[in-house]
Amino acid sequence: MAIPYPHFIASEKAAPPSSSLAAVATSPAILTQDDLKKIAAYKAVESVQSGMVLGLGTGSTARHAVARIGELLSQGKLTNIIGIPTSKVTHDQALAAGIPLSDLDSHPVVDLAIDGADEVDPYLNLVKGRGGSLLREKMVEGACKRFVVIVDDSKLVTHLGGSGLAMPVEIVPFCWKFTASRLQKMFEDSGCVAKLRTLGGIDEPFVTDNGNYVVDLYFKSSFGDLKVASDGILRLPGVVEHGMFLDMATTVIVAGELGVSVKNK
Ligand SMILES: O=C(CO)[C@H](O)[C@H](O)COP(=O)(O)O
Numbered sequence: 172m173a174i175p176y177p178h179f180i181a182s183e184k185a186a187p188p189s190s191s192l193a194a195v196a197t198s199p200a201i202l203t204q205d206d207l208k209k210i211a212a213y214k215a216v217e218s219v220q221s222g223m224v225l226g227l228g229t230g231s232t233a234r235h236a237v238a239r240i241g242e243l244l245s246q247g248k249l250t251n252i253i254g255i256p257t258s259k260v261t262h263d264q265a266l267a268a269g270i271p272l273s274d275l276d277s278h279p280v281v282d283l284a285i286d287g288a289d290e291v292d293p294y295l296n297l298v299k300g301r302g303g304s305l306l307r308e309k310m311v312e313g314a315c316k317r318f319v320v321i322v323d324d325s326k327l328v329t330h331l332g333g334s335g336l337a338m339p340v341e342i343v344p345f346c347w348k349f350t351a352s353r354l355q356k357m358f359e360d361s362g363c364v365a366k367l368r369t370l371g372g373i374d375e376p377f378v379t380d381n382g383n384y385v386v387d388l389y390f391k392s393s394f395g396d397l398k399v400a401s402d403g404i405l406r407l408p409g410v411v412e413h414g415m416f417l418d419m420a421t422t423v424i425v426a427g428e429l430g431v432s433v434k435n436k
Pocket of ligand 1: 228229230231232233286287288289298299300301302303304305308
């Protein structure tokens, strides 16, 4: 059940939100999508405790959480935090926000990760990676004890792929057309179209932080059993990782016009 914002604002009193969040929270009629992302992010950061090793997600929702953690550190309300960033962009943001950073080699167990998602199904399975960071996200979030996903309600779907938007697959650049066409063929019964991700408007491939390419899969209909699809994609030589995060999220925080709801596994 959604907790309406007045309740949420009250629970924020112990650690007042920044002025911009307070401003949006008192005027629910004018909440933008970015306001909702920020509300979900701030709610997730309430679970952060001093001394934690934190997985720091990537994207326009996660960046609000990273900024909030930096703010609480600078105010002395959090101490002794170590962040494990899931992308170069988040690494740079976290560094600028004063969050001490490490990696999985030095900190193989992560207490809590907070990240956004592109799709969330009713079982808390996710599509991630439209921001291109799915591999590092899956490594960090797969190593954490708790994985809190933060979304606005536009990300909720009845089944993965159901938004009609991309399901990303990270592949090696070598013979990428071959790998893309095998992916498309694998899901031809679902009307799949595989497209190489390119840099805005030009034909240059988008290159991930790991030096790989991303092929986005678009489905006309459901691609069936998620585990079967996941295993099939991962068996294909040339594939590095895909953006289905199955059975990984422990909590999903959803912010919508009417309030914020918290779904636990
Ligand atoms: O998986 C991701 C990046 O690889 C992001 O978490 C996902 O794309 C959601 O992004 P946003 O919060 O900007 O909507």
